[in-house]
Every structure is written in C-alpha cells, then in structure tokens.
Amino acid sequence: MKTRDMNRDWIATAETLSSALPYLQRYDDAIVVIKLGGHAMGSDEGMESFARDVVLLRQVGVNPVIVHGGGPMINSLLDRLQIKSDFVNGKRVTDKATMEVVEMVLSGMVNKRIVQAINAQGGRGIGLSGKDANLITCEMTDPALGFVGSPSKVNDEMLRNLFEKEFIPVIAPIGAGLEGETFNINGDTAAGAVAAALKADRLLLLTDVAGVKNAQGVVVTELTAADVEAMTAEGVIAGGMIPKTETAVNAVRGGVRACTIVDGRVPNAVLLELFTDHGAGSMIRG
Numbered sequence: 197m198k199t200r201d202m203n204r205d206w207i208a209t210a211e212t213l214s215s216a217l218p219y220l221q222r223y224d225d226a227i228v229v230i231k232l233g234g235h236a237m238g239s240d241e242g243m244e245s246f247a248r249d250v251v252l253l254r255q256v257g258v259n260p261v262i263v264h265g266g267g268p269m270i271n272s273l274l275d276r277l278q279i280k281s282d283f284v285n286g287k288r289v290t291d292k293a294t295m296e297v298v299e300m301v302l303s304g305m306v307n308k309r310i311v312q313a314i315n316a317q318g319g320r321g322i323g324l325s326g327k328d329a330n331l332i333t334c335e336m337t338d339p340a341l342g343f344v345g346s347p348s349k350v351n352d353e354m355l356r357n358l359f360e361k362e363f364i365p366v367i368a369p370i371g372a373g374l375e376g377e378t379f380n381i382n383g384d385t386a387a388g389a390v391a392a393a394l395k396a397d398r399l400l401l402l403t404d405v406a407g408v409k410n411a412q413g414v415v416v417t418e419l420t421a422a423d424v425e426a427m428t429a430e431g432v433i434a435g436g437m438i439p440k441t442e443t444a445v446n447a448v449r450g451g452v453r454a455c456t457i458v459d460g461r462v463p464n465a466v467l468l469e470l471f472t473d474h475g476a477g478s479m480i481r482g
C-alpha cells in the first residue's frame with residue numbers, strides 16, 4: 197500500500213513552476229543571447245547546470261544563442277608557450293602568434309566543450325566561429341591592438357535558419373576579415389553584435405562577479421547608460437568590466453530590450469534571470 201506525503205517542498209516547487217507561466221508566455225519564441233565568460237565556466241558541474249538551463253530554454257520555446265569567451269584558457273596556453281600577453285581596456289593585444297593560440301583555444305577547445313555539454317543534456321548544440329558562413333565579418337579595431345576585430349556585419353539569417361530546426365548556436369568570438377584575416381573579438385563585443393543583428397529580446401552577460409560594483413564595492417542592480425559613462429570616467433568600472441558595460445549600453449541603444457550582467461556562479465542563474473523576479477546581477481536600460 198502507498199500513501200501520499202504532501203511535503204511542503206513539493207508544494208513550493210509546484211508554486212514556483214506555476215508562477216513561471218507569465219514569464220514563459222513573455223519569452224515564447226523570444227531570442228535570448230547569452231554570453232558565457234571564461235571566468236564563469238569553471239567546474240564541470242557548473243557547465244552541466246548551464247547546459248541544462250539552455251536546453252530547458254529551447255524546450256519551452258525560447259531561441260537561445262550562446263556566445264562564449266575563454267580568456268583564462270587562452271592565458272594558460274599562452275603561458276605554457278611562453279608568449280607574453282597584454283590587455284588595453286579589457287582587450288588583448290593580439291599579434292599573429294597570439295591569434296593562432298586564441299583561435300585554437302576558442303574554436304577548438306572551449307567551443308566544443310560547451311557544444312558537448314548542451315548535447316549531453318539532449319539539446320542540438322552546433323558550434324560555429326565567426327568564420328562559418330561569414331557569421332561575423334570584422335574590421336580592425338585599432339592598429340595598436342593588432343588583430344583585434346570590431347564586428348561590421350553579422351549573418352543573422354543563418355542563425356534564424358538554425359532556430360527553425362531547433363539548433364542551439366554556440367559561437368566562438370573569432371571574426372573573418374575582408375582580406376582573409378582572422379580577428380580576435382572580445383567575447384562581450386561579439387555577443388553584443390549578435391544580439392543587435394538579431395534584435396534580441398534579452399542579452400545576458402554571465403561572469404564571475406555579483407554584478408557591476410560602485411566605488412564602495414556594492415553591486416548596483418540597475419544602471420543607465422549615463423551611470424556607466426560616469427563610473428567608467430571615474431575608473432570605478434575597469435578592466436574586463438569595460439567591454440561588458442560598453443556592450444550593454446550599445447545593445448540597449450541598438451534596440452535590445454535589456455541587458456543584464458549576471459553572476460554566472462549562481463546555480464540556474466539564467467532561469468532565475470528570465471523566469472523569476474529574483475535576477476542576480478546588474479541590469480542596464482537605455
């Protein structure tokens with residue numbers, strides 16, 4: 197004989213599922229671009245949890261697009277090869293030798309790890325770099341930075357074709373130059389360009405801090421473009437946070453509804469951000 201114990205936890209779980217309904221309706225067929233930063237993809241468990249969230253999004257009718265970074269992984273291979281590397285305003289100065297390592301790590305190692313994690317959860321992850329079908333065409337950002345690219349064109353039609361077949365595009369931030377060059381694009385910049393080309397509903401930048409911190413070290417939960425400009429001029433926003441906030445501001449100015457810098461260390465950070473009102477991080481609005 198079986199009896200039923202209506203445990204309080206189950207009731208809470210059912211309530212949570214039920215309260216997600218308006219959010220599920222809001223995001224039905226929405227395009228959500230998620231940038232997974234190198235610092236946010238530490239452990240295998242973290243990657244598995246991220247992949248589950250992404251596959252769940254696809255399952256409930258969202259069109260997720262993943263753009264990834266991999267800065268720490270590039271650093272570690274450059275170190276092993278004894279190639280020195282410098283950053284200017286959060287962007288890596290990239291000569292020919294560095295570019296080879298960047299492409300190898302991003303397109304080869306990091307990209308395939310994410311694709312495999314998504315597919316292990318039952319998703320249809322497909323790995324791409326900006327070179328595939330000329331997904332991201334670039335111009336040189338600044339000769340002083342070497343082969344760092346600024347996206348000039350994104351093949352959004354190709355991504356839309358993939359959505360129709362329920363593929364989940366996973367994009368390495370490598371760009372194709374018009375003269376056959378290969379460009380290193382900052383992951384946040386690439387995610388912003390993809391989101392703008394797709395007129396995405398949301399852009400989430402997953403990183404390893406709780407959000408954008410003010411001069412007192414306190415996370416600011418909502419910022420305007422003017423706040424970002426002031427905090428950057430004061431040096432409060434620095435290093436890797438510069439391309440992130442720059443991307444967020446450009447994205448919202450370009451028509452993306454909202455851009456959030458999310459703490460990717462929080463379990464199920466993506467689901468919390470999209471399907472509850474308990475988002476973790478800093479939201480930038482126009």
Ligand SMILES: Nc1ncnc2c1ncn2[C@@H]1O[C@H](COP(=O)(O)OP(=O)(O)O)[C@@H](O)[C@H]1O
Pocket residue numbers: 232233234235236265266267383402403404405407408409410432433434435436437438
């Ligand atoms: N105002 C700020 N608030 C939060 N983080 C900041 C700020 N200014 C600089 N940072 C730095 O930016 C880093 C995030 O950028 P980055 O290391 O490039 O992350 P990711 O690899 O996720 O792209 C943080 O770890 C922090 O050291």
Ligand SMILES: CC(=O)N[C@@H](CCC(=O)OP(=O)(O)O)C(=O)O
Pocket residue numbers: 232233234235264265266267268270286287288298344345369380381382383384436
């Ligand atoms: C031009 C530039 O800086 N490119 C980055 C690309 C990877 C990246 O953006 O990685 P995260 O998102 O983990 O920081 C780099 O070479 O590190």
